Amino acid sequence: MNLSAADQPQKPRLVILISGSGSNMVAIADAVRSGDIEADIAAVICNRPEAAGLQKARDRDIETVTLDHKEFGSRDAFDFALMRKIDDYDPDLVILAGFMRILTADFVRHYQGRMLNIHPSLLPKYQGLNTHQRALEAGDTEHGVTVHFVTEELDGGPNVIQAVVAVTEDDDPVALQQRVQTQEHVIYPIAVKWFVSGRLSMKEGTALLDGKELPEQGLRLEA
Numbered sequence: 001m002n003l004s005a006a007d008q009p010q011k012p013r014l015v016i017l018i019s020g021s022g023s024n025m026v027a028i029a030d031a032v033r034s035g036d037i038e039a040d041i042a043a044v045i046c047n048r049p050e051a052a053g054l055q056k057a058r059d060r061d062i063e064t065v066t067l068d069h070k071e072f073g074s075r076d077a078f079d080f081a082l083m084r085k086i087d088d089y090d091p092d093l094v095i096l097a098g099f100m101r102i103l104t105a106d107f108v109r110h111y112q113g114r115m116l117n118i119h120p121s122l123l124p125k126y127q128g129l130n131t132h133q134r135a136l137e138a139g140d141t142e143h144g145v146t147v148h149f150v151t152e153e154l155d156g157g158p159n160v161i162q163a164v165v166a167v168t169e170d171d172d173p174v175a176l177q178q179r180v181q182t183q184e185h186v187i188y189p190i191a192v193k194w195f196v197s198g199r200l201s202m203k204e205g206t207a208l209l210d211g212k213e214l215p216e217q218g219l220r221l222e223a
Contacts, residue, residue, distance in 0.1 A: 013040055016029075118146070121134075
């Protein structure tokens with residue numbers, strides 16, 4: 001018996017937030033389009049009208065929404081409007097993909113356990129900005145990128161997966177950033193796939209994969 005479209009099980013719904021080029025959004029969208037991630041991208045929402053990622057989403061027939069943070073008088077007002085817009089799409093997972101905003105506590109709590117972020121360092125090292133420069137200045141021999149659940153602590157939620165990148169003597173921030181970004185596009189789709197397939201969850205501030213607690217650094221992949 002063939003099921004009609006209305007009878008088909010609904011796939012998990014994703015909302016992706018971007019501020020810039022949207023390269024991680026593209027990596028996730030391409031994994032969805034190929035069937036590697038069994039989900040639907042309900043919308044891409046951006047806080048910068050000029051962001052290049054908006055056209056990349058449209059090129060993939062993804063609905064886009066622009067919500068310019070400069071039009072709001074406070075961080076709370078913007079986050080409230082953003083929350084209402086996200087909830088219009090009823091997502092199972094909210095994905096921060098280069099979304100350059102510090103989120104309010106109320107916003108984070110609203111999506112607790114169903115919001116992921118990617119950060120270009122081996123967290124908990126180098127929370128915040130300029131991570132590549134800071135790693136080089138510290139003389140680190142390895143650097144990388146982390147996908148983590150979002151909590152009220154900036155870049156402080158439980159880690160899910162990391163990709164480790166070796167630092168070479170010839171590295172500058174640009175070269176290191178490029179190699180790290182390549183790994184971002186590998187591990188973020190993996191984390192999203194785990195979540196939408198029911199393998200990944202957060203419970204009591206801990207990331208769980210297949211019901212087992214992940215180590216503090218998350219699952220580590222050597223690039």
